[in-house]
Amino acid sequence: MTENDHKYLIFYVGQEAYGCPLLSIREVLEYQKPMPMPNMKSYFSGVINVRGAIVGVVDLRAKLGLNAPISGQLAMLMCDTEKGAVAAIVDRVDSVQQFEEVEVEKKVAVKASVPASYLTGIAKRDKNMIVLVNLFELLSEDELKAA
């Protein structure tokens, strides 16, 4: 276990704070408007140009079923999944934080907005709850094409 294994990137989708393992994110991108792509799932926003490569974009807000208004301060988190790079739209990237194991509640019986299989725990800090998700898995397992 190295120091980086405990580091999480904290971001917001709607009003809720989420964290995902820092090392699973290839880069954080400035928001750019995706070019819509036909015959894809509704939460698939389209494609963007990341230095010459065409990268698919998933709207995490729509994916998690949130209807919160867009804050106007959007950012994108890019992951290299096995099926190619995917960028996820989030409302705001907050910070990088380190959580010790004791700070993380692994077994949570709450009904979170994130499907249980991608939920890795809940971290508590300064009375705030941060939902820890495995963003890499969440973006990897997606079949983006509309049936």
Next chain:
Amino acid sequence: MEIDVELLACYCDEAMDSLNKWESVCLELLKREDVELIKEVFRIAHNLKGGSRSVGLLAYGDFVHHIEDGITLLCVGKLSLSAERITLLLDVQRVLAEWTIGLRTDSRFAPDTSEVLRRANTTFSIDASLASHSAVIGSAEVQIPVVEMSATLQAESSPEHQSTSHKDNAVVATSTGGSSRGNSGASSAKKNATNNETIRISAQKLDQLIQVIGELSIHQSIVWHTRGESLNANKVFMKSAQMGQKLTKELYDKALSLRMQPIQSVFQRLERNILELASTLEKDVNVEILGGDVELDKSVIEKIVDPLTHIVRNAVDHGIEATETRENNGKPRRGNIQISASQDVYGVILVIKDDGKGLAADRIRRKAIEKGMIGEATQLKQREIFDLIMQPGFSTAEKITDLSGRGVGMDVVKQALTDLQGSIQIQSDEGLGTTFTITLPTSVSIIDVILIQVAGQKIVVPVSALDEVLELDTPMEISAKMLHHNDHVIGVQDLENILFSKSKSVKNTGRRNTVMICSHNKMQMGFFIERVVGQQQVVIRPLSENINGAFGLMGGAILGDGEPGLIIDVPALISKFSKETQAAEMAS
């Protein structure tokens, strides 16, 4: 002996080069008997033997060694250079090529060599008295004046080799028992000396380089297009921007040219295919090759082998007549097939021309009527009749031979060429021969496109798929299913509905006055679009696996303004909707 995978890969690359050379030398030998050529084959075999043993491919080395014995007999004139023996050498080359290719994926791969070895034993029939000649053979080997010999001779003395053959005694005696380590050192030194003019680069690295340069040129074009806005008439800036523009273009062209390869390797395979098929069919065919140095993109080269092979096999099987028939018709006994390549401004033109019996336009026409492809009264120009043989499901051969038939028809050939943005034309005079003219773009990665607007966004359409864009005088309802144009009724679809009905809400009523007419396999179809935005050249970018394969798209591209663009797959759209139309007609 443990096999090092990296060394093996390196060996395989070099062996494939050697085997290509082996093939070309043997083909040359079929044309003219020259002892220098057979010595060349000997040197190649010898190097393959040494090389394969040094990476631990013992069975491979032994096989080559066995063949090399036969070649030695040809070198020293113990056996004559008959066509049969050269054909056998070509077959050996094929086995070795198969072996080498197999080794790339499986280091333990070994094909069945028994058949070839058995033939080698009879073809190079070595009588019992040969053992006593071994000294002569050995010295003959040494006399061949090549530097490589000294390096490879040492390989003969490596321990695993001792037991392989009794005839090597003389050779072993002449060398001074260098260790196998010493041998590999010597041969790699030799390689350095001969290969200093080229380097092998993995295709992947090259593609990455080209991609970066592609990006650079996109950004350069953004700089160029905004030069007026950003810095008003700053001369130094303008000059640099202009120079940058020029240099970027040059850099990009140079980078793309790295992927270019001469077409000779393909032609060589075709020549061999023709000769082999001709001998199976007992036909006498001469092959003439022109312009083997013309270069094409590597990916194009790989994809044209099968279509071209099909065309030349057809030419031998159905085109060139049997020798007696040719004589009776007052033609030279020997048939001729000419394969040529030339470069012109639009790309590369390949011509395959035979002097066989040509295409019987009447028979093709009758057959097409029988098959219901055209009506009794349909009037067609000769060229249009020949185009019929490239339609799916058309074959005039009375029965499918396993020679050129093999389940692939001319329609597949045409499709393969269309996929490469190329085209094919047939010209034929009955009794005199057939000419296939194929036009290919030099590179498939850059294509001409038009940008159209659909549902408020830009969509990319390859120009090759587009027939025309109509501006209607009176707008049409988008629910319309057909359109009257130039005395034809064309099916028409609303592109917005096709592409976006699943992902966003689209109107299915309304009127439009722009129709884009596209065609695929002679099937025309119109698509309502909002408007045409412009025309440009784009570099095709593959889509990653998670977004690839969505219906109606064939890939992506970065447009001149840096935005990503999606290229629509016109053939797929047309096939789908023409099928639906047919199904609807059937049902009604």
